[in-house]
Amino acid sequence: MSDALRVVVADDDPTPPFEQVRAQIAGLITAGLLPSGARLPPLRQLAADLGLAVGTVGRAYRELESVGLVVSRRGGGTRVAAPAAPAAPSRTGARLEALASRLVADARGLGADDDEVVEAVRAALTRRPGEVDPAHPCRAEEARSRPSAADRSRGLALGSVPGAGARAGHVVPPGTSGREHDDEGPDQVVGAFVVRSG
Amino acid sequence: MSGLVISLPLGLLLAALVVGLALRASARPPVPAADHPLVRTAARRAGAARAAGTALGVVAAVLLASTGTLGRGPLLAPAALGLGVLAGVLVGEAVVRPRTTGRRSATLTTRRLRDVVPRPTAVLVITTTAFLLTLLAVTTAVASPDDLGRPGRSLTGSCTSTTTFGVGPWPGSYYSGPLAAAVLVGLLAAVLVLRRVAARPAVGGTPELDDADHQLRGRAGAAVTAAVGVLVSASLAGVLVFASMAASSHDCPSGPWQVFTAVLLVALPVSVAVLGWCGAVLLVPGGSARRPRVPA
Numbered sequence: 001m002s003d004a005l006r007v008v009v010a011d012d013d014p015t016p017p018f019e020q021v022r023a024q025i026a027g028l029i030t031a032g033l034l035p036s037g038a039r040l041p042p043l044r045q046l047a048a049d050l051g052l053a054v055g056t057v058g059r060a061y062r063e064l065e066s067v068g069l070v071v072s073r074r075g076g077g078t079r080v081a082a083p084a085a086p087a088a089p090s091r092t093g094a095r096l097e098a099l100a101s102r103l104v105a106d107a108r109g110l111g112a113d114d115d116e117v118v119e120a121v122r123a124a125l126t127r128r129p130g131e132v133d134p135a136h137p138c139r140a141e142e143a144r145s146r147p148s149a150a151d152r153s154r155g156l157a158l159g160s161v162p163g164a165g166a167r168a169g170h171v172v173p174p175g176t177s178g179r180e181h182d183d184e185g186p187d188q189v190v191g192a193f194v195v196r197s198g
Numbered sequence: 199m200s201g202l203v204i205s206l207p208l209g210l211l212l213a214a215l216v217v218g219l220a221l222r223a224s225a226r227p228p229v230p231a232a233d234h235p236l237v238r239t240a241a242r243r244a245g246a247a248r249a250a251g252t253a254l255g256v257v258a259a260v261l262l263a264s265t266g267t268l269g270r271g272p273l274l275a276p277a278a279l280g281l282g283v284l285a286g287v288l289v290g291e292a293v294v295r296p297r298t299t300g301r302r303s304a305t306l307t308t309r310r311l312r313d314v315v316p317r318p319t320a321v322l323v324i325t326t327t328a329f330l331l332t333l334l335a336v337t338t339a340v341a342s343p344d345d346l347g348r349p350g351r352s353l354t355g356s357c358t359s360t361t362t363f364g365v366g367p368w369p370g371s372y373y374s375g376p377l378a379a380a381v382l383v384g385l386l387a388a389v390l391v392l393r394r395v396a397a398r399p400a401v402g403g404t405p406e407l408d409d410a411d412h413q414l415r416g417r418a419g420a421a422v423t424a425a426v427g428v429l430v431s432a433s434l435a436g437v438l439v440f441a442s443m444a445a446s447s448h449d450c451p452s453g454p455w456q457v458f459t460a461v462l463l464v465a466l467p468v469s470v471a472v473l474g475w476c477g478a479v480l481l482v483p484g485g486s487a488r489r490p491r492v493p494a
Contacts, residue, residue, distance in 0.1 A: 006405060010301040034306070041308045048399040049304030051296035
């Protein structure tokens with residue numbers, strides 16, 4: 001670690017001192033300037049140099065630890081944590097993708113085009129589980145008595161996907177988060193599209 | 199013999215001190231940014247506190263040397279001097295206050311205790327300490343009670359199967375116990391003061407004053423190491439004078455005691471030279487704290 005790596009605290013900054021310390025150390029870690037395993041100075045040393053209370057620096061260290069950027073060990077000081085392994089796809093996400101692929105395959109087998117599939121998914125998302133499809137009440141009745149191919153696969157309907165919500169979804173291209181449009185509701189991956197609820 | 203044992207070391211001490219002071223004064227780097235008010239204040243306060251601590255230690259050592267029973271006082275006097283210096287360094291470091299207003303910065307490197315200790319002097323002091331404690335263990339093991347029954351005050355042995363000797367005073371447990379305790383107290387105090395030197399707030403809290411801060415820490419660390427060196431080497435010299443005078447005063451013509459006495463007489467000037475060097479470092483503490491490396 002270079003001696004040039006420093007933390008600055010300014011009184012005229014409205015940000016609380018612990019947040020100034022936390023943000024700067026977090027920035028140095030994520031930028032790779034503080035390598036994995038690098039030891040951070042003891043709380044008392046950093047607090048003394050910055051003219052802060054030990055508890056203030058301690059809070060910054062705790063927050064860094066809570067997000068996994070540093071690891072504190074009794075007697076071993078505080079060190080930069082090893083970078084986390086790439087997150088494995090969640091089990092729910094993997095199952096959802098498998099269901100979507102099955103749905104698309106079955107729908108194409110019925111002769112439906114992509115727009116019809118997306119429209120059907122949208123319509124399903126607007127219905128609560130067990131709600132009768134007003135456009136096709138008989139089909140809904142039939143569905144209750146005879147599960148569809150997609151339902152047969154795992155007994156699930158996309159309308160009951162956790163977090164899918166009851167409002168109409170919209171589709172954003174893959175690779176974009178869609179967060180600039182909406183901060184409500186999580187993404188759900190369906191085939192080649194990302195369906196956003198709300 | 200006894201005159202030589204005392205006068206030769208004193209001359210050697212004076213020579214070592216003069217040479218040490220000349221070397222230290224010529225090689226002492228100036229404090230960077232010495233004109234900066236914060237640096238000037240910190241340097242002045244630390245120097246004044248060290249001088250006051252040294253003066254206090256000298257007074258305590260003189261008082262102690264004039265008291266104590268059967269030479270215990272003079273033997274513990276170096277410890278009083280060393281502890282006085284350590285107290286002065288501690289006060290000098292404690293008066294460095296952190297900036298609590300405005301814009302200030304701190305390095306993210308960890309300052310360690312070993313970064314503020316001058317390595318060559320520390321090796322010298324550690325070696326001397328090990329020799330002193332080993333010698334005390336030996337002299338304690340072979341000591342006997344004196345003629346009044348006080349344990350660990352004399353040396354008795356046999357030259358041949360028919361002749362024995364008993365000489366004293368000898369640095370047995372009567373002296374070695376208190377001395378070893380004083381040395382251990384001094385070492386413990388030195389570690390605590392060095393920790394304070396490493397952990398105290400940085401002078402100024404700006405990158406421009408980093409070099410000055412390292413320099414001041416290095417001076418304090420050198421003073422602490424030298425204080426321990428004075429404590430240990432002066433105690434060792436005292437023990438060697440005691441032991442060599444006793445060991446050379448019996449009438450055994452040859453044998454292991456002669457070898458032992460020769461070792462003591464060789465070690466005595468070495469310990470005095472170490473004392474002179476540590477005294478010079480104490481009077482002119484230079485150098486700079488090492489900058490920590492990239493942590494593993």
